[in-house]
Amino acid sequence: MNSMLLRLVISQFKLFFREPGVVFWSFGFPVLMAWILGIAFASKGEILRNVALVSNNQASASTLPEWLLQKTGMAPAEFSGDYELVWEVGENHGEQARFRFRVMPEKAAMLALKRGQITLWIEGNPKTGLRYRFDPNNAESRLTYLLLERAFRKQKFVRQKAEVHPLTMIGSRYVDFLIPGLMAISIMNACLWGIGWNLIELRIKKLLRRMVATPMRKSVFLLSHGLNRMILSAAELLLLYGFVHFYFDINIQGSLQALALVFLSGYSAFAGIAVLISSRVQNTQSGNGLINSVTLPMFILSGIFFSYHNFPDWVIPYVEVLPLTLLTDSLRGIITEGIGLAQVIQPALGLLAIGGICFALALKLFRWH
Amino acid sequence: MVIEVHNVCKSFKDVNAVRNVNLRVESGEAVALLGPNGAGKTTLVEMIEGVQLPDSGTIQIFEKTWAKDEHFLRQEIGLALQETRFQERLTVEETLDLFASFYHLGKKRTSEVIDIIQLESKRSTWVVQLSGGQRQRLALGIAILPSPRILILDEPTTGLDPNARRDLWEILEDFKATGTTMILTTHYMEEAEFLCDRIVMMDQGKILAEGSLNQLLDKFGEGDLIEYVIEGSFPTQEAKALSGVLTCRWNEDTGYGRLIVNSISETLPDFLDLIKITAVSLTSLECRRRTLDDLFLAMSGRHLDE
Numbered sequence: 178m179n180s181m182l183l184r185l186v187i188s189q190f191k192l193f194f195r196e197p198g199v200v201f202w203s204f205g206f207p208v209l210m211a212w213i214l215g216i217a218f219a220s221k222g223e224i225l226r227n228v229a230l231v232s233n234n235q236a237s238a239s240t241l242p243e244w245l246l247q248k249t250g251m252a253p254a255e256f257s258g259d260y261e262l263v264w265e266v267g268e269n270h271g272e273q274a275r276f277r278f279r280v281m282p283e284k285a286a287m288l289a290l291k292r293g294q295i296t297l298w299i300e301g302n303p304k305t306g307l308r309y310r311f312d313p314n315n316a317e318s319r320l321t322y323l324l325l326e327r328a329f330r331k332q333k334f335v336r337q338k339a340e341v342h343p344l345t346m347i348g349s350r351y352v353d354f355l356i357p358g359l360m361a362i363s364i365m366n367a368c369l370w371g372i373g374w375n376l377i378e379l380r381i382k383k384l385l386r387r388m389v390a391t392p393m394r395k396s397v398f399l400l401s402h403g404l405n406r407m408i409l410s411a412a413e414l415l416l417l418y419g420f421v422h423f424y425f426d427i428n429i430q431g432s433l434q435a436l437a438l439v440f441l442s443g444y445s446a447f448a449g450i451a452v453l454i455s456s457r458v459q460n461t462q463s464g465n466g467l468i469n470s471v472t473l474p475m476f477i478l479s480g481i482f483f484s485y486h487n488f489p490d491w492v493i494p495y496v497e498v499l500p501l502t503l504l505t506d507s508l509r510g511i512i513t514e515g516i517g518l519a520q521v522i523q524p525a526l527g528l529l530a531i532g533g534i535c536f537a538l539a540l541k542l543f544r545w546h
Numbered sequence: 547m548v549i550e551v552h553n554v555c556k557s558f559k560d561v562n563a564v565r566n567v568n569l570r571v572e573s574g575e576a577v578a579l580l581g582p583n584g585a586g587k588t589t590l591v592e593m594i595e596g597v598q599l600p601d602s603g604t605i606q607i608f609e610k611t612w613a614k615d616e617h618f619l620r621q622e623i624g625l626a627l628q629e630t631r632f633q634e635r636l637t638v639e640e641t642l643d644l645f646a647s648f649y650h651l652g653k654k655r656t657s658e659v660i661d662i663i664q665l666e667s668k669r670s671t672w673v674v675q676l677s678g679g680q681r682q683r684l685a686l687g688i689a690i691l692p693s694p695r696i697l698i699l700d701e702p703t704t705g706l707d708p709n710a711r712r713d714l715w716e717i718l719e720d721f722k723a724t725g726t727t728m729i730l731t732t733h734y735m736e737e738a739e740f741l742c743d744r745i746v747m748m749d750q751g752k753i754l755a756e757g758s759l760n761q762l763l764d765k766f767g768e769g770d771l772i773e774y775v776i777e778g779s780f781p782t783q784e785a786k787a788l789s790g791v792l793t794c795r796w797n798e799d800t801g802y803g804r805l806i807v808n809s810i811s812e813t814l815p816d817f818l819d820l821i822k823i824t825a826v827s828l829t830s831l832e833c834r835r836r837t838l839d840d841l842f843l844a845m846s847g848r849h850l851d852e
Contacts, residue, residue, distance in 0.1 A: 390597055
């Protein structure tokens with residue numbers, strides 16, 4: 178019995194270590210991800226929390242109010258911009274928080290909130306009382322509020338009780354931020370798992386090899402996979418939209434043509450990536466690892482569940498060109514901000530370019546046998 | 547000439563899978579590539595099928611090459627690769643319909659093929675629910691869908707039980723009668739004998755011998771076999787002196803011996819007399835024609851089913 182168990186365990190170890198791809202995705206990839214994400218975020222200190230100071234007064238719309246400058250102890254020269262200030266508070270490690278304040282009118286604050294560029298906004302002043310505006314269902318906003326209020330209190334700043342005015346208007350809620358991201362994930366998964374994984378399986382079963390030994394055109398074969406998943410993905414999105422429309426009152430504010438363009442370009446980008454990923458993989462473990470290596474970073478970085486504007490500034494330009502970010506931002510813009518065709522052309526072209534480059538590379542690399 | 551393979555070589559890392567092979571196949575001919583595992587049969591047929599490229603040498607089919615006329619050749623060749631797993635949750639009919647579409651064929655042809663491969667009762671059954679023999683028949687059905695002028699089958703009956711193998715042979719025999727040129731690889735000598743006009747014996751990437759069964763046996767396998775097991779001391783010298791004996795071997799430890807003789811009817815009576823006179827105990831006796839396996843053993847030192 179013991180000998181049998183030992184032999185079984187040893188033979189499984191041998192099989193595992195004799196597949197270099199499997200070893201890499203099991204050991205190398207998690208360490209690599211930890212290293213990359215660790216370098217990207219852990220060493221750069223606390224998350225930067227973006228807060229808007231709403232001022233509808235034209236005269237003060239671009240300058241930080243005196244009360245904030247006094248309490249943060251900063252001179253105007255230390256601002257990173259005319260109407261922007263970064264304030265680091267907290268002495269002990271666990272208490273540290275970094276806030277970035279921006280002064281803007283209410284309309285701009287609402288737009289910034291929808292885009293995830295701020296997590297809450299403050300109205301009023303300490304004399305008359307501060308009002309915090311955010312969706313209490315958004316955990317990030319709630320935490321920012323708690324940290325900010327504590328920081329103000331520690332500075333003996335706010336004597337009057339602050340008020341919280343929950344933002345529950347359609348379009349400004351956390352769920353309005355979340356749903357476009359979930360739609361983008363649905364498109365990404367439909368492609369990477371639906372197309373990429375399928376192609377890998379067909380290769381492993383040697384069915385790919387059998388099919389190309391007929392007069393079937395390779396381009397038609399790949400196109401069929403793309404079309405099939407596109408129809409399924411569109412159906413998935415319709416179902417999801419139907420649900421959130423009736424359950425959360427979410428409506429598409431922008432143009433349907435823009436939505437169609439973004440869907441098609443986003444789908445093309447991920448379909449291209451899927452074919453590229455699957456172009457040479459010979460076993461399921463490597464396929465699994467490779468797909469995860471593409472989806473996982475984008476899941477974290479692309480602002481699906483929380484805004485990527487909280488990340489360090491140097492990361493943001495890279496995050497903004499990730500296909501999932503381009504897709505999510507465009508969908509969010511169309512659904513919650515009501516943007517039209519003109520505003521999505523640039524990201525759509527970016528997505529189409531990503532898809533085209535990946536697909537062209539995949540055709541060069543694709544292993545049919 | 548339908549297929550002409552000229553000085554073809556193919557290597558994988560440090561293995562020379564096919565070494566300088568020449569093969570010509572006439573129209574309507576049925577050729578078996580016979581050899582044990584690792585003989586290079588699959589590599590050779592996959593190069594003929596255009597699935598692999600040779601390292602050197604040329605392959606011409608209908609005087610065309612894969613490099614220039616792939617689309618034409620794909621229409622003309624039906625093939626069944628080793629170990630193809632079709633989509634498990636498509637039915638027999640759906641699978642055939644799918645492949646029929648690659649050849650621009652309609653439903654009518656699918657129905658004809660289902661009849662030919664005798665899977666009428668399984669028409670709506672998922673592939674995952676088919677037996678091994680039924681799956682091989684489906685693979686054969688896909689191969690014959692386009693009514694190909696050349697049919698190439700790579701070990702079509704490996705792993706099947708004798709009944710399933712016999713069923714497949716009958717279908718192939720009917721198909722052969724239509725005049726289709728056929729190449730099949732196998733390590734079953736009976737399959738090669740039953741289905742093919744010409745047998746090409748391969749080992750270690752080379753062709754050892756080729757010809758019809760009778761040609762091979764006449765050329766390389768002269769004589770019939772008398773095999774026996776004897777308890778006691780066998781008179782080898784006396785046996786060698788019997789009329790019509792070509793060679794005589796006997797192993798004292800196992801008691802197994804074999805005589806290769808000109809004719810069983812000529813030698814057997816004398817052999818039995820000798821046994822009677824010497825009063826040894828004969829526990830087993832088998833008389834038969836020499837087979838391809840005997841030939842292969844003599845040429846390569848290996849059995850076909852190794």
